[in-house]
Amino acid sequence: xxxxxxxxxxxxxxxxxxxxxxxxxxxxxxxxxxxxxxxxxxxxxxxxxxxxxxxxxxxxxxxxxxxxxxxxxxxxxxxxxxxxxxxxxxxxxxxxxxxxxxxxxxxxxxxxxx
Amino acid sequence: xxxxxxxxxxxxxxxxxxxxxxxxxxxxxxxxxxxxxxxxxxxxxxxxxxxxxxxxxxxxxxxxxxxxxxxxxxxxxxxxxxxxxxxxxxxxxxxxxxxxxxxxxxxxxxxx
Numbered sequence: 001x002x003x004x005x006x007x008x009x010x011x012x013x014x015x016x017x018x019x020x021x022x023x024x025x026x027x028x029x030x031x032x033x034x035x036x037x038x039x040x041x042x043x044x045x046x047x048x049x050x051x052x053x054x055x056x057x058x059x060x061x062x063x064x065x066x067x068x069x070x071x072x073x074x075x076x077x078x079x080x081x082x083x084x085x086x087x088x089x090x091x092x093x094x095x096x097x098x099x100x101x102x103x104x105x106x107x108x109x110x111x112x113x114x
Numbered sequence: 115x116x117x118x119x120x121x122x123x124x125x126x127x128x129x130x131x132x133x134x135x136x137x138x139x140x141x142x143x144x145x146x147x148x149x150x151x152x153x154x155x156x157x158x159x160x161x162x163x164x165x166x167x168x169x170x171x172x173x174x175x176x177x178x179x180x181x182x183x184x185x186x187x188x189x190x191x192x193x194x195x196x197x198x199x200x201x202x203x204x205x206x207x208x209x210x211x212x213x214x215x216x217x218x219x220x221x222x223x224x225x226x
Contacts, residue, residue: 004157033213042118042201042216043158056213090157092214099212100146100165100205105157 002027004093004106012112013081021076021109023091029104031055031097032074034066035090037108043090049074050097078111086113116141116206120217127192127224135187135220137202147185148214149178150201158201161187192224 005024013019025032031050035043045058049068063079072093078085088110092103117140127133139147146165150158162171164180171178175196177188187200199221203214 006157031212035214040218042203042218043214045213045215048213058213088155092157094212097212100148100163101212102148102160102163103212103214104160105150107157108155110155 004091004104006089006091006106006109008109009107010110010112012114015081015083015113017081018077018079019081019111021078021089021091021111023074023076023093023106025072025074025091025093026104029093029095030072031094031101032068032072033092033094033103034074034076035092036060037088037090039087046076048097055097081113083113086111116204116215118202118204118215118217120200120202120220122220123218124221125223127189127222129193129224129226130191132188132190132192134189135200135222137185137187137217138183139185139202139204141204141206141215143207145205145207145212147180148203148205149185149187150203152199152201152219154199161200189222192222194224194226197222197224 033048034046037043047057088108092105094101094103149161152158162178199219203216
C-alpha cells in the first residue's frame with residue numbers, strides 16, 4: 001500500500017510569486033485535504049476535495065485554490081505570495097468525505113517566502 | 115467555533131516515568147477525536163480515533179481515553195523514541211467536509 005506523497009519537499013519563493021504544490025493520495029482514498037502548519041502551531045485546515053469537487057473550506061483567502069484529478073491526486077495553488085505564507089503545507093487523504101474517517105498525512109512541503 | 119486546547123505545552127520526562135497529556139475540546143456534535151504524533155519537519159502520524167465518551171484505545175506504551183469534554187493520552191514507561199509532538203484534533207458535525215481542528219500540541223521529551 002502506497003502512502004501519501006508530496007512534492008516538492010522544500011521550496012523558496014519571493015513575495016508576489018505563485019506556487020503549486022502537489023499531493024498523491026494513499027491508494028484506495030478518494031478525498032484529499034490540505035493544511036497549513038506554521039512553526040509551533042497545529043495544522044490549519046485550508047480546504048478539502050472529494051471526487052474532484054471542493055467539499056469544505058477553512059478561513060483562507062481566494063488566492064489559495066486547489067484541484068483534484070480523476071486519479072484523486074491534488075494540487076494546491078497559492079497566488080500573490082506573502083511572507084506569512086511561509087509554513088509547512090500538509091496534504092492528507094482519507095476514504096470518504098463524510099466521517100469520521102482517519103486522515104493520513106504526507107511528509108509536507110516546506111515553503112519559504114522571502 | 116470548534117476549539118481544542120492541549121496541555122502542557124511541553125513536557126520533559128525521564129525514561130520510565132509515566133505521565134498524561136490533556137486535550138480539552140469544545141465542538142458542536144463531536145464525530146471523532148484523533149491523536150497524532152509528529153516528529154520535527156515531518157507530517158503527523160495517525161495514532162488513535164475515539165468516537166464516544168468512555169472509549170479507550172491502546173497501542174504499545176500509549177493509551178487514549180475520552181470524556182465529554184476532554185481526552186487524555188497516557189504514556190506508560192516512556193522511552194527516548196517516544197519523544198515527539200503529540201497533536202489532538204476533533205472532527206465536528208457542522209459541515210466543512212470532514213476537516214480536522216487541531217490543538218497546538220504537546221512537545222514531549224523523554225531523557226535517559
